[in-house]
Amino acid sequence: MQKGKVLTLEDRIPKLKEQRRKKANRRLTLLLFMFFILIAGVIYIQSPLSHVSSIEVNGNSVYEDTELVRATGISDKTNIWKINKEKAAGQLEKFPEIKNASVKLVFPNKIEIAITEHRRIAYLAKNAGFYPVMENGKVLPGNKKESLSENVPVLMGFKEGKVLDEMCSSLLSLPEEIYNSISEIHYTPQKTDEFHVSLFMNDGFEVSASLRTFAEKMAHYPSIVSQLDPNVKGVIDLEVGSYFKAYEKEGEEGLEEESEG
Known part of the structure; x- marks a missing residue:
């Protein structure tokens, strides 16, 4: 309130309405954004984009890469969000030559397998x-x-x-x-x-x-x-x-x- 000036209720109503309108618009924008993110997520999960596009094997010198990939149970039809990385690595460590194995997801849909062999x-x-x-x-x-x-x-x-x-x-x-x-x-x-x-x-x-x-x-x-x-x-x-x-x-x-x- 400025000195010597009193704002009446009629003067304040338009400002309150404007603030409420802006606040409602922000909420609507946020809801629409979340809705589109949800829809995009559903489409992504249901589409081939969520399937494994490529599998890279590093550190292997004994077996064929295809043999190791087959042992993990991962293929280009596998949904990346359904991959159990620890289980897949455990399957690889059953090979007598393999000391350690790790399976990593590289966004958006690439799989990297790292192998450490016994000497x-x-x-x-x-x-x-x-x-x-x-x-x-x-x-x-x-x-x-x-x-x-x-x-x-x-x-x-x-x-x-x-x-x-x-x-x-x-x-x-x-x-x-x-x-x-x-x-x-x-x-x-x-x-x-x-x-x-x-x-x-x-x-x-x-x-x-x-x-x-x-x-x-x-x-x-x-x-x-x-x-x-x-x-x-x-x-x-x-x-x-x-x-x-x-x-x-x-x-x-x-x-x-x-x-x-």
Whole structure:
């Protein structure tokens, strides 16, 4: 109210009517917007636009992409809002080579599948063929290989179980340099040690060891070999201490182990 001027009721009525009209228009606009959004949503859900348009698979090197997609149960007829991503990922993780899998929706209707595979750390020689051994100790069934395509150790005499699991765990903990220097590992159990193994190295030496201390003692292999004559091959015994026995000699030579650190 301005000084010296009093607004009458008749003067205020037009302003009140205008405010109410604007408020009613805003409500109507909001209701119409929500109505059209609802209609668009219904049309979208019922139309092919809500179906999967494409599926992309990343990180897979073992299986065909189509085989993995088929395992998820997702196709171009699947409504994206009906996809159970956790269930689809779980179906993929049933494959022995797959360590982890994730399924993600990329708006508006694209599916992305990310695969993390178990590492192949060895080949198991059996039945005149070579079978990939995964880092989790699983031997791949139905994947017989007549020739080796990767520079990984070949295992002899092993089978799935606690000994192979221990072998895989030990290999994973080795430094890359030492891991790459192993050619063959033979399972040679003894009465006093069911975890005994014999290794044949790329440099021509043989190693006798127990899986219970294998990773710890093999870490010193470069230091041990550096003390030996490379022209005299033999067996490096790492079961108790470190001893070298040449193939053509009967005597044993004690070796100093380099302390850790």
